[in-house]
Amino acid sequence: xxxxVAAFIRRxxxxxxxxxxxxxxxxxxxxxxxxxxxxxxxxPLGEVPDGCRVAYFALGCFWGAEKLFxxxxxxxxxxxxxxxxxxxxxxxxxxxxxxxxxxxxxxxxYDPKVVSYDDLLRVFWENHDPTQRYRQGNDVGTQYRSAIFxxxxxxxxxxxxxxxxxQTRMTAAGYGQITTEITSDxxxxxxEDYHQQYLDKNPDxxxxxxxxxxxxxxx
Numbered sequence: 237x238x239x240x241v242a243a244f245i246r247r248x249x250x251x252x253x254x255x256x257x258x259x260x261x262x263x264x265x266x267x268x269x270x271x272x273x274x275x276x277x278x279x280p281l282g283e284v285p286d287g288c289r290v291a292y293f294a295l296g297c298f299w300g301a302e303k304l305f306x307x308x309x310x311x312x313x314x315x316x317x318x319x320x321x322x323x324x325x326x327x328x329x330x331x332x333x334x335x336x337x338x339x340x341x342x343x344x345x346y347d348p349k350v351v352s353y354d355d356l357l358r359v360f361w362e363n364h365d366p367t368q369r370y371r372q373g374n375d376v377g378t379q380y381r382s383a384i385f386x387x388x389x390x391x392x393x394x395x396x397x398x399x400x401x402x403q404t405r406m407t408a409a410g411y412g413q414i415t416t417e418i419t420s421d422x423x424x425x426x427x428e429d430y431h432q433q434y435l436d437k438n439p440d441x442x443x444x445x446x447x448x449x450x451x452x453x454x455x
Contacts (some may be wrong), residue, residue, distance in 0.1 A: 249377050251370035257414060259322035260335045266325050268426040274313055275433040276306050281315040281426065288312055290357055291344045292319060292385035292424060295364035296372030298340040299434040300443035304363055305344045306433070310351025315343040316427040316434070320383050320417065323352040325425050331379050339381045343424055353391055357398040358452045360384065363445045367406065369415040373446045385424070387433045392420055402452055409450045 295301050298316040306314045316332055318326050321337025331338050346356060364372055364380045384399075386392040395418050403414050408445040426432075435441050 251376060252358070253378050254322070254335050254337050256322050256337070258335065259337050260330050260333070262323035262327065262330070262336070263325045266426060267295055267327055267428055268432075271315075271426065272429055272432060274306075274315075275436045277311075277313055279313045279345075281313070281432060283313060283344070285312055285347075287349070288345050288347050289353070290387055291346065291353060291391065292340040292387070292422075293344065293360045294319065294341040294381065294383040294385075295357070295360060295366075296340070296380050296382075296446060297375050297443045298342055298427065298431065299441060300342070300445050301364075302342045302433065303435045303443075304445060305342055305356075308351060308356070308359055310349075310355070311344055311346045313343075313345035314330045314433075315440065316345060316431045317341055318425045318427060319385055320381075320419055322421050324423075328428055328431065332377070334378045337378070338425070339379050339383050340427075341383070341385065341424060344417075353394055354398065357384075357394065361398065361402045361452050362450070363447050365411075365428075365446050365448050366402070366416045367412045368446075373444060382414075384416060384418045385422045386418065386420050392418070401452075405450050405452065406448070407447070411448065411450065 318338035319341035323336035326336040386393045
């Protein structure tokens with residue numbers, strides 16, 4: 237499906253979330269099948285070893301965000317994809333229009349004996365600007381919004397608590413309200429193969445992390 241250029245330009249200038257009944261229809265089949273092997277960590281994408289758990293974070297362009305997590309000690313697998321919207325199995329071009337409702341998201345499989353969910357939340361908060369709403373730096377659009385997608389009640393409680401605690405730190409540093417969405421029961425859709433471990437395949441690729449310099453409490 238071709239991009240609606242007018243819609244893309246409109247949303248880039250003044251992003252707004254698409255209504256569910258206006259979202260693109262998508263497709264019944266995954267766009268990444270079969271799932272390839274992670275070029276850095278060596279596991280098939282989506283594989284979660286015994287004893288490990290899964291988390292989902294959206295913090296702008298998924299190229300840099302995925303590398304941020306695959307280089308975090310205790311993370312055993314990652315993947316780039318789309319989440320939080322309405323269109324099943326969307327393509328990158330469709331997501332770029334803003335008409336899928338999805339945001340670029342990283343799937344993170346981690347060993348809780350090595351790195352806790354709270355540790356991953358600190359990585360999330362400290363490596364983007366969660367007050368930007370529908371943008372990160374020069375990347376503008378609802379597909380770049382900040383979001384956490386808890387997979388169970390414990391993650392949900394931890395995510396909400398961490399957001400409240402980080403808001404205190406951000407306010408003290410002169411920042412505004414955090415706009416990060418915290419949404420349970422969202423479905424993750426894998427992005428195309430060329431997006432997976434993009435910065436490993438393209439070491440000179442441009443995808444900066446938009447950290448504010450505000451740190452989470454270490455209490």
